[in-house]
Amino acid sequence: MGDSTENSCPNLIRSNQSNHRVELIQPAVNGTLNVLRSCIKVPSIKRVVLTSSIAAVFSNRNAKSSDVVIDESWYSDPTFCKEIETLAEEAARKFAEQYGIDLVVMNPGLVIGPCLQPTLNVSFTIFLDFITKGECSCSIEGGCVLVDIRDVADAHVLAFENASAEGRYCLVAKTMTFFETSNILRDLYPSLDLVKRLGDNQPTLKCFQVSKEKAKSLGINFIPMDQSFKDTVEVLKEKTCLFDDHMMSSTLC
Incomplete structure (x- = not known):
């Protein structure tokens, strides 16, 4: 991104999420730092909002039982997993501290809606795989951390508008087990009966939680998951053959 892109914008959103892990670690870090280097050349830029990931928060060896509440004070261990998200955010934070950049970081979960x-995109593909195969490649300790794209967008705008916004913001509307997720989908779309394919022991499984306190202090009122699920499935119906007879018989039975 050239310097001229930032010149006309008093605030800047930088997204560092990447689909490839090991192959793009260094480009992801360098790309984020290059944008920040451009920002310090433009006095009119007052704040940078970095789109990171919840993966930069919880990916470590700490136990994540049902009584655990993860918040912004947690940091992922890059030697454990999720190197791109973790290292890019860490590099951005250190650079911002060194050069006095007002950096606010958003850490969304799996974005749906x-x-x-x-x-x-990747999020929708993951959600489609869950519906059609009963699999979730982003599962953590038996569940998924979910947030609606509209809440993520609102959080970025609010971070610009609210002068007191600072630090990191975990953007997770809810942490849900596969059983809980499939129950909502089954109620909304009875033909998507996932429960029997996810195992009889699923009702007893409980997940850790992610604190919403700081996100709510920014002004976020998270959209209910049943609404997000419905809107997501409607997108999948439009863009895939999700409800075609052939797909239903071959993937959902």
């Missing part, structure tokens, strides 16, 4: 792009 309505989408504008014509094709499915």
Whole structure:
């Protein structure tokens, strides 16, 4: 990104999420730092909002039982997993401290809800795999951390508008087990009966939680998951053959 991009914008959102892990660690870190280097050349930029990931928060060896509440004070261990998200955010934070940049970091979970792009991104592909295969590649300790794209967008705007915004913000509307997720989907769309394919022991499984306190202090009122699920499935219906007879018989039975 050239310096001229930042010149006309008093605030800047930088997204560092990447689909590839090990192959893009250094480019992800360097790309984030290059944007910040450009920012310090433009006095009119007052704040930078970095889109990181909840993966930079919880990926470590700490126990994550059902009585654990994860918050912004948690940091992932890059030697454990999730190197890209963790190292890019860490590099940005150290650079911001060194050069006096007002940096606010957003750490969203798996982003679902309505989408504008014509094709499915990684989040939607993960959600589709859950519906059609009963699998979730982003599962943590038996569940998924979820947030609606509209809440993520609102959080970024509020971080610009609220002068007191600072530090990191975990953006997770809810942490849900596969059983809880499939129950909501089954109620909304009875043909998507996932419960029997996820195991009889699922009702007893409990997940850790992610604190919403700081996000709510920013002004976020998280959209209920049943609404997010419905809007996500409607997107998948439009962009895939999710409810075609062939797909239903071959993947959901």
